[in-house]
Amino acid sequence: MITLTNIRKTYAARGGGAPVHALADIDLTIGRGEVFGIIGRSGAGKSTLLRTVNLLESPSSGSVTVDGVEMTTLSAAELRQARHSIGMIFQHFNLLSSRTVFDNVALPLELAGMAKAEIGRTVEPLLDLVGLADKRNRYPAELSGGQKQRVGIARALASKPKVLLSDEATSALDPETTTQILHLLGDINRRLGLTIVLITHEIAVIKEICHKVAVMEGGLVIEQGPVFDIFAHPRHPTTRSFVDPVINRGIPDSLRDRLSPQPGLGSNPVLRITFTGEKATTPVISAISRQLNLDLNIWHGQIDEIQGAPFGTLVVEALGDTAKVDAAIALVKENNLGVEVLGHALPANH
Amino acid sequence: MLSPQIIDLLIKGLIDTLHMVAVSGAIGTLIGLPIGVMLAVTGRGELLQNFAFNKVMGAVVNMTRSTPFIILVVAIIPFTRLIAGTSIGTSAAIVPLTVAAAPFIARVVENAVREVDRGLVEAAQAMGATPFQIIRKVLLPEALPGIVAGLTLSAVSLIGYSAMVGAVGGGGLGDLGIRYGYQRFLPEVMLAVVIVLIVLVQIVQSTGDLIARRVNKRNLKS
Numbered sequence: 001m002i003t004l005t006n007i008r009k010t011y012a013a014r015g016g017g018a019p020v021h022a023l024a025d026i027d028l029t030i031g032r033g034e035v036f037g038i039i040g041r042s043g044a045g046k047s048t049l050l051r052t053v054n055l056l057e058s059p060s061s062g063s064v065t066v067d068g069v070e071m072t073t074l075s076a077a078e079l080r081q082a083r084h085s086i087g088m089i090f091q092h093f094n095l096l097s098s099r100t101v102f103d104n105v106a107l108p109l110e111l112a113g114m115a116k117a118e119i120g121r122t123v124e125p126l127l128d129l130v131g132l133a134d135k136r137n138r139y140p141a142e143l144s145g146g147q148k149q150r151v152g153i154a155r156a157l158a159s160k161p162k163v164l165l166s167d168e169a170t171s172a173l174d175p176e177t178t179t180q181i182l183h184l185l186g187d188i189n190r191r192l193g194l195t196i197v198l199i200t201h202e203i204a205v206i207k208e209i210c211h212k213v214a215v216m217e218g219g220l221v222i223e224q225g226p227v228f229d230i231f232a233h234p235r236h237p238t239t240r241s242f243v244d245p246v247i248n249r250g251i252p253d254s255l256r257d258r259l260s261p262q263p264g265l266g267s268n269p270v271l272r273i274t275f276t277g278e279k280a281t282t283p284v285i286s287a288i289s290r291q292l293n294l295d296l297n298i299w300h301g302q303i304d305e306i307q308g309a310p311f312g313t314l315v316v317e318a319l320g321d322t323a324k325v326d327a328a329i330a331l332v333k334e335n336n337l338g339v340e341v342l343g344h345a346l347p348a349n350h
Numbered sequence: 351m352l353s354p355q356i357i358d359l360l361i362k363g364l365i366d367t368l369h370m371v372a373v374s375g376a377i378g379t380l381i382g383l384p385i386g387v388m389l390a391v392t393g394r395g396e397l398l399q400n401f402a403f404n405k406v407m408g409a410v411v412n413m414t415r416s417t418p419f420i421i422l423v424v425a426i427i428p429f430t431r432l433i434a435g436t437s438i439g440t441s442a443a444i445v446p447l448t449v450a451a452a453p454f455i456a457r458v459v460e461n462a463v464r465e466v467d468r469g470l471v472e473a474a475q476a477m478g479a480t481p482f483q484i485i486r487k488v489l490l491p492e493a494l495p496g497i498v499a500g501l502t503l504s505a506v507s508l509i510g511y512s513a514m515v516g517a518v519g520g521g522g523l524g525d526l527g528i529r530y531g532y533q534r535f536l537p538e539v540m541l542a543v544v545i546v547l548i549v550l551v552q553i554v555q556s557t558g559d560l561i562a563r564r565v566n567k568r569n570l571k572s
Contacts, residue, residue, distance in 0.1 A: 054476055083478035094473035097568045098491040107487065108477040139567040159477070 001195045002030040002053060002163065007062035009048055009219075022048045023059065024219045030212075035189050035196045037206040037227070039242060040216035046199040049216065050165055053197060054086045055079060067162055084112055087156030091168035093148040095140040095155075101127070102136040105154045112159060126154040130184065146177035153184060157192075164188070166198035170205060182208045203242045207231065207306055215239045231306045232276055232338075247304050247311070255299050255315070259343035267344040268317050269325050270299065274338035275312040284335050285314070288328045295319040296328075317345050356539055359526055364546060366440050367522040370515065371508045374444050378451025378508075379501060385411070385452070386459025387485060393464070397471060397481050411453040419450055419511050443512070443520030451508055458500025462493040495566035502558025506551050513547075523547055 009023040023045050030036045040046045051057035052064055055071050064071040069082055095104050105126055109119045127133045130150035140148055149169060156164055166185070170178040186209040189196050200206065206213050206227060214224035215238060223236045231247050234240040259270060273284065288294055296316040303312035318325045332339040352360070389407055392400040417425070423446040430445040431437045466489050474484045490497075513524020523543050531540025 056472060056476060080478035080480065083476060086476070088473065088476040090469060090473060092467075092469055094467070094469040096470060096488060096492060098494065098565070107474075110487065111474070111477055111479045111483050139570050141568050141570040165476075 001032040001034070001067060002028070002036075002197065003063070003065045004028040004049075004052065005063040005065075007049070007052055007059045007064070009045075009052070009057060010060045021219050023052070026062070026221055028214060028221065028224070030195060030197060032195055033189070033193045034212060035186070035198070035210045037210035037213040038197070038199045038216060039201065039203060039206055039213060040199075041201055044216040045219040046216050047167060050167055050197060050199045053163070053165055054083055054088065084108070084159045085161045086163045086165060087159065087161035088165040088167065089149065089152045089156050089169045091171050093140070093145075093152045093172075095148055095151055097140055100137050100139055101132055101143070101151050104140070104151055105158055108155060108159045122158060123154075126157055129157070129188075130154045144177075145173050146180060149173065149177075149181050150184065153181075153188070157188070157194075162195060164194050164196045166196060168200060169198065171200065171202070178202075178205070179208070185209060203246050207246055211307065215242065228276070228306050228309060228311070231304075232274065232311055247306070258345050260346055261343050263344045264346050266347045268297075268319055270315060270317050270342045270345050271325075271329070271332075272338075272340050272342050273314045273316065273332055275303075275310070275314070276338065284332055284337060285316070287335075288331055291331065292320075292324050292327050294324045294328055315342065352538060352542060356530070356536075356542070359530070360523075360539075360542055360546060363521065363523040363526040363543070364550070366520075367509065367512050367524070367550070370440055370444055370447055370512045370520065370522055371505060374447035374451050375501075375505050375508055377444075377448045378455050378504070381448070381452040382455025382504075383459050383497075385456040387463055387489065389456060389460040390463035391481070391485065391489070397484060411456050414449060414453040415457070419446075420514050422446055422450055423515060438519040440521045443515035443522075447508060447511055447515065450511055451504060454507060455501065455504050458503060459493075459497055462496025462500055463489050465496055466492040495562045495568070498558060498562040498565060502555060502562070505554050505558070509547065509551055509554070523550075 004026055007023050007026040008021070011020045011022060013020055026049060028036075038046045038049060048057050052059050053066065053071075055064065055074075058072065062072075066082065066086060071079065071082060074082060096107065099107065102123055105123045106119045109122060114122070124133070127136055130153055132147060132150050132154065135143065135147065140151065143151065152169070164185075169185075170181050173181060182205060185196060185198075188194055189209070196209075198205070198210070210227050212225065213227045213230050214221045215230070215236065216222065217236075217238050223230060223234070223239045230239060231243050234243045260267065263269070285296055285298075289296060296318055298314065298316050300315040301312070302314075303310055305311070318328060320328075329339055329341075385407060389404060389411070391397040392404040392407075394401075414422070423443075426446055426449060427437045429449075430442050433445050434442040436442050470488050470492060471484055474488045479487065512520070512522050513527070515522065515525070519525075523546060527540050527543035530536050531543060
């Protein structure tokens with residue numbers, strides 16, 4: 001649906017300094033109907049990147065195609081036409097204070113020259129969709145933040161776009177309202193098959209509704225892929241720093257103190273077993289103890305849900321000899337679960 | 351007390367003042383409003399960034415605004431004669447008043463338009479609005495409370511300026527105050543003129559404030 005190829009954005013520095021690279025060699029492909037998240041800290045370039053999709057920012061070089069249309073070579077009039085099929089919502093809503101809820105949602109249709117009666121027929125169902133039918137004659141100043149964003153969403157959907165760009169749409173909202181707005185966006189994505197590209201600095205937003213994610217830092221995409229994979233196996237330290245607070249992959253400090261990288265006298269290996277997707281329900285622990293007669297001492301367990309799929313980790317101390325432990329590891333792998341030896345637990349001090 | 355003749359003169363002066371202020375204010379708005387919008391949208395990083403236009407138009411506006419009004423009145427007498435056919439009287443006075451009002455209004459409109467949140471322009475651009483649509487559907491309606499407040503300020507200034515056009519026989523309340531109150535030593539006429547002007551300015555200001563509040567939907571109580 002959206003393809004960004006080799007996108008660069010360079011600003012000439014004021015006062016003749018070295019030029020600033022806001023975006024460097026970005027390649028992204030966003031499929032039809034996907035919810036694609038771009039996460040990064042402020043200044044990472046995510047806002048600039050999002051704006052290249054509808055060419056509010058024109059890239060210094062590279063290609064942007066949306067629904068098969070190369071955006072960078074369009075004339076001003078063609079670009080305006082193309083923008084009718086790309087909706088956008090904003091952190092600060094950007095509603096016209098002088099217009100009622102109804103008239104705000106009607107604005108893009110007025111701009112497109114739609115007849116008044118048809119505007120009414122288009123706007124009413126949208127107000128129902130976002131749950132604001134009773135507020136149609138209110139002004140934005142009379143609405144809460146969440147309601148304002150609902151108006152923003154209805155307005156963005158008015159011209160029946162194929163793509164919705166979301167610029168930190170929930171960053172000015174409280175956690176509860178954020179959840180409601182994200183549910184609304186997820187609902188719209190499923191019901192209308194709308195492709196959504198959102199930028200955020202909140203990993204919880206990615207975890208909640210995105211299918212795929214790109215992590216940005218310093219104008220670069222440092223990691224991208226399906227949300228589940230990125231959460232389960234973050235590679236880049238920045239990605240890890242985003243993921244760790246919401247997905248507990250580690251083990252508590254008190255247990256870590258007992259771990260040694262090398263086996264010692266009377267030590268037992270400590271394994272981390274990761275369960276992903278539907279395999280999270282495999283009864284592998286009881287299988288190990290039954291089939292191998294190996295006792296497992298559970299240290300720490302955690303189960304999360306990413307994109308509706310369970311993701312669990314279990315840290316266990318294997319109380320048995322090397323042969324049995326190796327057999328256990330093999331058995332875990334046979335079940336297509338992840339397993340790694342974290343270290344060796346020394347006997348507790350007596 | 352005031353004699354009936356003086357009362358007649360006060361009424362005529364008030365009508366002349368209202369006439370001059372209304373006509374010069376209306377024409378000044380017709381000229382100043384589009385110039386103000388153009389100044390706002392051609393500035394750095396704005397919708398229709400155009401340095402040349404912005405600098406030249408800004409310089410013209412500043413030139414008129416930095417000339418003291420009484421000098422402007424005398425300096426443009428040939429122009430006044432060309433437009434009004436005469437350089438004396440109420441109609442003639444409307445010309446310098448308009449010349450002074452238009453750039454003043456242009457600046458207050460420019461400020462009001464600049465106050466509009468940049469995000470609204472971006473949102474309209476993202477919807478595929480043309481620059482003209484953005485001006486008409488976004489900038490002007492959103493700037494309206496500020497424009498109304500600015501026009502009120504302009505009207506009050508014009509009432510003040512209109513007192514000076516007596517210098518070219520412009521008539522009006524200011525002229526009455528100078529000729530009768532000052533030159534003929536009739537302090538009660540001067541007092542009456544001042545009171546009428548104070549009341550007039552109050553009415554203009556209150557009406558302007560009321561309209562500005564009515565069109566401002568930004569601070570509604572839910």
